[in-house]
Amino acid sequence: MQTLLITGAAGIVGTALRPYLRQKYRLRLLDRQPINGLQEGETALVGDLTDRAFVDQAVAGSHAVLHLACAHGTGIAFGSTVEPNYHATLYLLEAAQRHGVQRFIFTSSHHVIGQYRTDAAQTFDDMPAAADSYYALSKVFGEAACAAWTLRYNLPTFVIRIGNADAKVSDARRLRLWTSARDLAQLVRIGLEHPEVRHEIVYGVSECPNALFSNARARALGYAPQDNAAEHLAADFLPYEEMDPTHSGRDHVGGSYAGATLAPLLEIQA
Template identity: 35%
Template sequence: MRILITGAAGGVGTLLRPRLAKEGRVLRLLDVTPLEAGPGEEAVTASITDEEAMAAAMDGVDAVLHLGGHSLERPWAQILDVNVNGTYVVLEAARRAGVRHVVLASSNHAVGFAPRGEGEAPDYLFPRPDTFYGVSKVTKEALGSLYHDRYGLAVTCLRIGSCFERPRDVRMLSTWLSPDDCARLAEAALAADGFHVVWGVSANTRRWWSLEEGRAIGYEPKDDAEVFADTLVAEHGEPDLGDLPHSVVGGAFCGPHYDVDNLTAEG
């Protein structure tokens, strides 16, 4: 089996690379940053916006894990070119190559302005993006839906929370996706049929995002950010759930720092 991983040099791609390595599996790693291929790997230096390069990269591929694109907020033109058009290029190349399974890295920022309710934030929560970056994730999900309904691709969209080796602040006690759980989620998504939108989050004690749809496709998280709680709470204090980082899905991305005028001023 050969899996194409776009954005393989990024944070999530770097964490997943050793965890997705398996006997009989080839990981084709694609990024604009040159990578050195190890055993069971192939490296491709290309942009996801390059139609010819993406068509070539799909040769012999069984499934795609699309992580490529800007991972933080950028001016609209950059988001449009790389995140939105790049996703179209990837999906169209996959369709033309006959690839059946595509996993799209969405984000909690696709629904960032959704407020914290009394229960869990449900699967398939209606889009309320908090940034242009968030809009690109909504568009990624929409393109995935189109390519599933019109062309029959099996597409799973992962609304990833905070994927790091360990949670970095008290907000991440709720939103953390451990690298090992990220790999478990990716494996389940790469095998899932149909179209799905699932939360990318671990089995955190303080989690308030649903795991129902993830479990429906075979994802069973095993990690809990609470093992880091004592250290983080001692440093930052217990979170006030009424404060912005905790009261909406997107946290600080919903704040004024991400207003377009501020973004333009920062270049």
């Protein structure tokens, strides 16, 4: 059984993925916070991805890396993303190349194209990046870094632009880009195992009504979502008509992120 290093494993997405992934892989779970409820086949590492030596030790002996960890938020300042999102991603890619890792999976976000209005296109799979936040900008960087490491070092990289990964669908915008943990785990397995993967960008979405993404490339690689967003609505689900257009970001791919104020340039240097 191969060893999969998961960064940010104590987070919501990492915790939800673990039951699906430990069926096929030994999981090396990395986070800054203690990881509770370890199961057979799981080991925990507590440390900081901005520590280059720690990253090197964590990656050594891993067959593959699933990079979930990041700093995020609608109003996050650029300076708050530099070490955890830019430096850490490069440290992981460097270590992966140095230690002969076979696959590197980078979890990006729909926020890399979040600035578009939802009526700007029928589907958004091939739209140029239009980051809606400094968080999203760091994801654009991560995608580019993955492509660079694939072309320069022949490291297979698989980018998943995750939609909304909440347990339930809370509103009409999220209904168009929601993913279940089960379907997201299926994409991770494709990234780890499909023989054609070199550098791919796919979308982490389940079956969604009036979907924002066709996810044609993922389907060509064998992706067959098992869950439908319409069957996972929250009890207080907000239809489109009841969403506040001035505060909810209902008309942008990135939702409220697209309307948040970016920090002034002076704060970037902080």
